[in-house]
Amino acid sequence: MNTLLDVQNLSKAYGSVQACDRISFSLYPGQILGIIGESGSGKTTLLSAIAHQTPSDSGQIIYRNSANQILHINQISESERRQLMRSEWGFVRQHARDGLRMKVTAGANIGERLLDIGQRHYGRIRAESSEWLEQVEIPGHRIDDLPGTFSGGMQQRLQLARVLVTRPRLVLMDEPTGGLDVSVQAKLLDLMRQIVRSLNLSVILVTHDIGVVRLLAHRLIVMRHGKVVEQGLTDQVLDDPHHPYTQSLISATLVP
Amino acid sequence: MPRSTATLPAGSILHAHKLYKGFTLHNQGGIHFPVLQGASLAVHPGDCWALTGASGSGKSTFMRSLYANYRTDQGEIWVQHQGEWKNLTTCEPHEILEIRIYTLGYVSQFLRVIPRVSALDVAAEPLIDSGVEVTVAQAKVRSLFELLNLPSRLWSLSPTTFSGGEKQRVNIARAFAVNYPILLLDEPTSSLDAANREVVVQLIQEKKEQGCALIGIFHDEEVKSRVCNRAMAFSLNEEATISG
Numbered sequence: 001m002n003t004l005l006d007v008q009n010l011s012k013a014y015g016s017v018q019a020c021d022r023i024s025f026s027l028y029p030g031q032i033l034g035i036i037g038e039s040g041s042g043k044t045t046l047l048s049a050i051a052h053q054t055p056s057d058s059g060q061i062i063y064r065n066s067a068n069q070i071l072h073i074n075q076i077s078e079s080e081r082r083q084l085m086r087s088e089w090g091f092v093r094q095h096a097r098d099g100l101r102m103k104v105t106a107g108a109n110i111g112e113r114l115l116d117i118g119q120r121h122y123g124r125i126r127a128e129s130s131e132w133l134e135q136v137e138i139p140g141h142r143i144d145d146l147p148g149t150f151s152g153g154m155q156q157r158l159q160l161a162r163v164l165v166t167r168p169r170l171v172l173m174d175e176p177t178g179g180l181d182v183s184v185q186a187k188l189l190d191l192m193r194q195i196v197r198s199l200n201l202s203v204i205l206v207t208h209d210i211g212v213v214r215l216l217a218h219r220l221i222v223m224r225h226g227k228v229v230e231q232g233l234t235d236q237v238l239d240d241p242h243h244p245y246t247q248s249l250i251s252a253t254l255v256p
Numbered sequence: 257m258p259r260s261t262a263t264l265p266a267g268s269i270l271h272a273h274k275l276y277k278g279f280t281l282h283n284q285g286g287i288h289f290p291v292l293q294g295a296s297l298a299v300h301p302g303d304c305w306a307l308t309g310a311s312g313s314g315k316s317t318f319m320r321s322l323y324a325n326y327r328t329d330q331g332e333i334w335v336q337h338q339g340e341w342k343n344l345t346t347c348e349p350h351e352i353l354e355i356r357i358y359t360l361g362y363v364s365q366f367l368r369v370i371p372r373v374s375a376l377d378v379a380a381e382p383l384i385d386s387g388v389e390v391t392v393a394q395a396k397v398r399s400l401f402e403l404l405n406l407p408s409r410l411w412s413l414s415p416t417t418f419s420g421g422e423k424q425r426v427n428i429a430r431a432f433a434v435n436y437p438i439l440l441l442d443e444p445t446s447s448l449d450a451a452n453r454e455v456v457v458q459l460i461q462e463k464k465e466q467g468c469a470l471i472g473i474f475h476d477e478e479v480k481s482r483v484c485n486r487a488m489a490f491s492l493n494e495e496a497t498i499s500g
Contacts, residue, residue, distance in 0.1 A: 001350060028350045186371040193370060215370050219349050232327065233349050240326040244282030251283060 010059035019045040021226040034217030042226035086116040090163035094175035096155035107143040132161040153184035270299040275331035301467040309490030361436035379430040400429035420447035441472030
């Protein structure tokens with residue numbers, strides 16, 4: 001099996017703070033890779049460096065696109081990167097407001113991504129938007145409402161629909177369940193699990209919630225102070241943690 | 257040491273070779289427990305092995321190591337996977353995931369699920385992952401649920417609110433639905449009543465007849481003596497001994 005993404009020795013410093021220190025991992029198609037660690041461990045910086053939104057200081061990010069070409073994310077042009085972000089990659093933000101356009105309707109939020117990849121037929125775009133609303137369990141009659149009128153959980157599901165409508169191959173998620181009520185989280189987790197399976201998506205999921213990675217992630221990376229301290233299959237890392245930091249992280253969790 | 261697969265026991269399907277595994281509790285003064293000290297086992301199709309011994313003797317650690325749930329410190333775990341020998345201790349994560357889909361099943365004592373997903377979907381998931389069509393997989397699971405006397409009104413509900421015995425039957429259906437060549441059983445009857453214990457005994461017998469190799473921890477002496485034809489005894493601070 002070919003890897004979809006290879007991250008090699010990725011480093012990023014903010015002044016004297018090493019936010020990411022020589023991070024390496026490979027991601028395979030259909031896999032969900034969880035990245036856990038406390039606030040300030042560098043996990044969000046890592047995600048943003050992979051998407052080149054925060055350019056890294058050194059290291060490689062190698063992506064195999066749908067045409068089976070090898071792309072070096074930090075060497076391709078800005079427009080190629082933008083194109084990739086609109087089509088094969090998706091980014092789900094912790095705060096739905098950062099990932100949505102709050103001044104346009106729910107339907108337009110989804111349709112906009114389709115316009116980005118060149119769809120022009122209004123009727124089809126609207127039909128696909130309403131299909132995705134249904135998919136993420138937002139009532140169809142809300143299609144012309146602004147996202148600001150939605151609950152937090154609905155906004156997050158709308159963001160998911162906006163990202164997934166272009167059928168990306170790689171989705172980066174930053175704390176997608178953060179700030180949601182537990183009951184709302186379950187709904188989002190179930191949707192994410194179903195959609196990942198049916199679209200054979202690969203996901204990098206940054207979270208501090210061990211329960212979320214236990215249920216969703218195939219593999220796990222534990223970060224601390226910008227370094228990977230431990231990695232393995234999710235059940236290996238959570239049931240048989242080796243590193244002192246991972247052990248304290250898991251023993252501090254109420255329901256691991 | 258069988259560094260080459262040519263020296264693996266003929267006709268076997270799983271071979272654990274001199275496994276060592278200890279635990280270091282860094283947050284409790286760095287105390288180190290050596291648990292497995294050179295445990296070896298060769299398993300053949302149709303065998304049902306009982307891992308026996310007192311609490312803390314290492315049987316559970318051994319079984320979890322065979323599933324690559326625990327990472328061993330030393331030793332090799334060779335598994336016949338789709339006609340090839342694979343050493344779990346050196347496999348890449350995605351290889352282990354694949355081996356778990358097609359070759360190595362596990363009946364856990366825990367059922368961790370996303371609330372909202374029905375018992376039927378939870379139990380059909382591994383079979384669907386192995387490439388079986390959804391409707392076929394669900395039909396297989398329904399027949400197992402029926403066999404295990406799981407009331408049909410529960411099938412569409414999330415197992416999060418089920419009793420221990422109901423959860424255990426979902427776990428059993430989940431693993432027994434798939435034709436794994438190797439099946440690991442962690443106290444599969446601990447929460448079951450006599451009637452359902454009997455069903456599980458029958459299911460295990462059927463698996464053996466089909467050539468499945470089973471390795472389990474059974475606290476129920478009667479179940480153990482009826483289904484197991486081999487035993488591996490663990491004792492505190494000693495190497496495991498093999499009998500039968």
